[in-house]
Amino acid sequence: MRKSADQLRSARWFAPDDLRSFGHRSRLMQLGYSEADFMGKPVIGILNTWSELNACHSHFPERVEAVKRGVLAAGGFPVELPTLSVDESFTKPTSMLYRNLLAMEAEENIRSHPLDGVVLMGGCDKTTPGLVMGGITANVPMIYLPAGPMLRGNYAGKPLGSGSDAWKYWDERRAGNVTDEQWQGLQGGIARSAGVCMTMGTASTMTAIVDAMGLTLPGASSIPAVDSAHQRMSADCGRRIVDMAWDDLTPAHIVTEASIRNGAIVAMATGCSTNAVVHLIAMARRAGVDLSLDDLDALGRTTPLLANVRPNGQGYLMEDFYFAGGLRALMTQITDRLHLGAITVNGKTLGENLVGAVVYNDDVIRPLSNPVYHEGSLAVLRGNLCPDGAVIKPAACDPKYYRHQGPALVYDSYAEMKAAIDDENLDVTPDHVLVLRNAGPLGGPGMPEWGMLPIPKALIKQGHRDMLRISDARMSGTSYGACVLHVAPESYIGGPLALLRTGDIVKLDLDNRRLDMLVAEDELERRRAAWIPPAPRFERGWGWMYSKHVTQADKGCDFDFLERGFGAAAGEPDIY
Numbered sequence: 001m002r003k004s005a006d007q008l009r010s011a012r013w014f015a016p017d018d019l020r021s022f023g024h025r026s027r028l029m030q031l032g033y034s035e036a037d038f039m040g041k042p043v044i045g046i047l048n049t050w051s052e053l054n055a056c057h058s059h060f061p062e063r064v065e066a067v068k069r070g071v072l073a074a075g076g077f078p079v080e081l082p083t084l085s086v087d088e089s090f091t092k093p094t095s096m097l098y099r100n101l102l103a104m105e106a107e108e109n110i111r112s113h114p115l116d117g118v119v120l121m122g123g124c125d126k127t128t129p130g131l132v133m134g135g136i137t138a139n140v141p142m143i144y145l146p147a148g149p150m151l152r153g154n155y156a157g158k159p160l161g162s163g164s165d166a167w168k169y170w171d172e173r174r175a176g177n178v179t180d181e182q183w184q185g186l187q188g189g190i191a192r193s194a195g196v197c198m199t200m201g202t203a204s205t206m207t208a209i210v211d212a213m214g215l216t217l218p219g220a221s222s223i224p225a226v227d228s229a230h231q232r233m234s235a236d237c238g239r240r241i242v243d244m245a246w247d248d249l250t251p252a253h254i255v256t257e258a259s260i261r262n263g264a265i266v267a268m269a270t271g272c273s274t275n276a277v278v279h280l281i282a283m284a285r286r287a288g289v290d291l292s293l294d295d296l297d298a299l300g301r302t303t304p305l306l307a308n309v310r311p312n313g314q315g316y317l318m319e320d321f322y323f324a325g326g327l328r329a330l331m332t333q334i335t336d337r338l339h340l341g342a343i344t345v346n347g348k349t350l351g352e353n354l355v356g357a358v359v360y361n362d363d364v365i366r367p368l369s370n371p372v373y374h375e376g377s378l379a380v381l382r383g384n385l386c387p388d389g390a391v392i393k394p395a396a397c398d399p400k401y402y403r404h405q406g407p408a409l410v411y412d413s414y415a416e417m418k419a420a421i422d423d424e425n426l427d428v429t430p431d432h433v434l435v436l437r438n439a440g441p442l443g444g445p446g447m448p449e450w451g452m453l454p455i456p457k458a459l460i461k462q463g464h465r466d467m468l469r470i471s472d473a474r475m476s477g478t479s480y481g482a483c484v485l486h487v488a489p490e491s492y493i494g495g496p497l498a499l500l501r502t503g504d505i506v507k508l509d510l511d512n513r514r515l516d517m518l519v520a521e522d523e524l525e526r527r528r529a530a531w532i533p534p535a536p537r538f539e540r541g542w543g544w545m546y547s548k549h550v551t552q553a554d555k556g557c558d559f560d561f562l563e564r565g566f567g568a569a570a571g572e573p574d575i576y
Contacts, residue, residue, distance in 0.1 A: 002246045005040035009140065012575055013114035014039060020575055024114070038077040042245035044238070045115035046078060047106055049127045051085035056124035056203065057147055059194035059225055063234040067119050067145065070238020076117075076245070078238065081109055088125045088202075088449075088476075096278075096474065097446025099126040099133075100550070100559050101542065106134025112573055115140060117245035119237050123147025123196045123225075125477070128206035129279035132215065133558070136251045136286040137569050141244035143237045143345050144215045146207035148225035149318035150195030156182075160190045162197030163478020164311045167452065174422075175460045195225025198318040200309040201477035202273040209276060211327050212266035213259045214344030215251075218353035222326030224319055240346060249347065255287040258339035262350060264296060265337050268303035268376025269330060271312035273477025274391050274485050277378065278447075282556030288564035293389040293554050297380035297513065304371035305395055306333055308364050311480040312395045313372050316364050324364035328357035333367060381484060383516035384524075385470070385496050385506070388488035388554045390515055397482035398466045404482075405507040406431035406468065408517070410500055412438055414450050421456040428456045433468045433506040437497045438534070440472035440490025441550045441557050445537050451475035451485040468508060470515070472497055472553070484508070484515060486553040492534060499527040 006015060013024045028038055046067050050060035064080055071078035084102045086095040110118055118138075120131040123146050135142040153160030169186055172178045178186075196203030207221035217237060223230045260283070267276045277296055284291035307330060309316050316324075331338060332354055340351030359365045366372055373395035381390045394402065409432050411417035417436050420426055434453050441447045451473040455464060469483045472490040489495035496517070500506070505518040538544040549559040560566060 003248060008042055008245070009116045009572075010043040010114040012572070042076045042116040042242050043114050044071045044076045044078045044241050044245065045110065045113060045118040046080045046121065047083045047109060047118055047131065048080055048121045049083050049085045049124070049131070050121070051087070053090045054085045054087035054124060055089065055191065055194070056087060056196045057085065057121070057194075060121055060147070063121065063145065063231070066231050066234035067238040070235035071242055074239040074242035076238075076242035081113070083109060083131075086124070086126045086130065093444060094446040094448035095126045096448070096557070097444070097546065099130045100546070100562065102127065102130030103133035103562065106131050107138045110135065110138035110140050111570060117141040117241040119143050119145050119241050121145045121147070123203055123207060125202040125206065125275065128203070128210060129283055132210055132283055133286045136255055136283065137562070139250045139252050139569065141241065141249050142215070142251060143217065143241050143244065144210050145234060145237045146211070146216060146221045147203070148195050148223050148227070148230050149198040149204055150191060150225055151193040152198055152317045152319050153190040153192055155185045155189035159317065160186065161199040161310045161317055161478070162190065163201055163476050164199050164480060165190060167479060171455060171460055171465060174457055193226045197478050199311055199478045200271050200273070200307060200318065202275040203477070204318055205267060205270065205272040205276050205477055206279060208270050208327050209263040209267050209272070209280065212331065213263040214254045214342055214350060217346060218344065219326050219328040222318070222322045224322055243347075244345065247347070249345070251287075254343055254345065255283070256342065257289045259342045260284045260287065260289050260291060262338050262342055264291070264299050265303050265334065266327070266331060268300050268378065269305060269334055270307040271305045271309060271372065271377040271395060274378060274393055275474055275477055277391050277486065278474070278553055278557050281554070282558040285556055285558060285563045285565070293380045296378060300376035300378045300380070303334070303337065303376040304368060305373040305375070305377050306330055306366045306368070306371055308366055308372050311478055312377055312393065320361070320364050324361035325357060325359045328354055329359045330365050332357045332359070333365065379510060379513060381508070381513050381515040383514045385500065385515045385517050386487045387496065388552065390484050390487045392484050392510070393480070394510060396480040401466070401468050401482035401508065402510040403508065404468050405505055405518070406433050408433045408435050408500055408502055408504045408506050410435045410437065410502045414439065417453065421454050424457050424461065426456050426458050428458055430459060430464050430467055433470060435469075435497070435500060436471040436473060437491035437500070440487070440492055441552060442537070442547055443472065443490055443492030445543060445547065447472075447474050447553065447557060449474050449476045451483050452479035452481060453483070468506075470506065488552045488554045490552065494528070494531055494533065496524070498531055499524055
């Protein structure tokens, strides 16, 4: 049942005939508004993660104006609120260290202001889960507006993919096969417009997931950032959120066990970033849904990879995916696996939103009869190296590493590892297992994207381009290779990875989802007794708070006190 004007959340700020509401109204008039602009209308907050250091969101100032146009056309009152911009390129040591800060800011921004609905503007990797986590907990009607992928890169007549080609050509440059002139050309051609990475990296993975969860307008995640359709979608977000505010269509109605499962299935079918594991679990736990690594592995075993988009696919990029029909078209291929009755932000079910979707290029969006890979893009490993789990992307690595064992080369820091791999005389073979530790949630800190460890220069010069690599870090969703990531518990807190030594034999058995070090248990006990915890990284501030409360990778790296199970969300603020 639709609300009346006096039932709007913002009415508590503006409607009463008292001194406090007089102050609220007078301050809006100070900003140049008349009572006719805002009284009795849904107030729509536009949470904008734009900054001059976030190239992925450089078009957001224009998109804000489109959202406002839509809000005004639907009879609402739009207000823009700046929000923390955690870009993946410049934020160090990693934007993951600040995802939870964005989530907290989004939640408190929404709760503390007179907002009846919100449009959440994000896209670059951690902005999507951060905004959604905060929005779920605040539980005010919301729509997610994804930034959209940038145009495909180009150099010397060849398409370039974000991240993936940077890694590829960096190895070739280290091998002496790329000139300074070519390197400069690649640098200038790989990112040609506003928007997120145009491979199926973390950004496009996460926006596809929230699209499948019903938190975006149908298919919004596929639209390229600079396409005029993106402007129209932005205005549509503004129009729709006004109706959602009147109807009180909150995240609690949309983010359910069914919708989260839809997001996870679509993640597997699109060839998702490994980062999706951490973020999906965190978003689910905010909604009170118990999503585990084992749940995701089970879906990965039964959901084929259908999006032939790099880095898992061959040749195609997100622009091609959009013109092939986009996410709605992909979901029509797997309707028998999805919960089609799940409600979405436009008030319709997922099934209703898929009516009319068409695959225009079945090499880009494959049918079930011709998948890119017979299983989903992720697999979860367990064993005495990772009793709480680790993840790998089987479709993105050479199949010869699916069953592999070899001696470990262990490094305690990225600096130590980098110095070693650039040594052309390093004693290393393709059978070695490169290991980086102290790079997890606490060890990184923030679990940086260091997990795609560079191939040692000695092997590159021999023509090798992959090897088994293990870390408690994450890696960019644009990356590829035989990389085992998110080892839990992490080495920094004494997880088994802390006990591994150079020369120990490591065994990977993908079919049986096992990752083990072949070391006797009594020897491991001796090493465990001798292990000395590292000194704390932070003594004050955000880092101290983070280190006291962040959970491990298998639990989503949220703060323990922000999860649904910790306690009830705060109610409406007092106004006196």
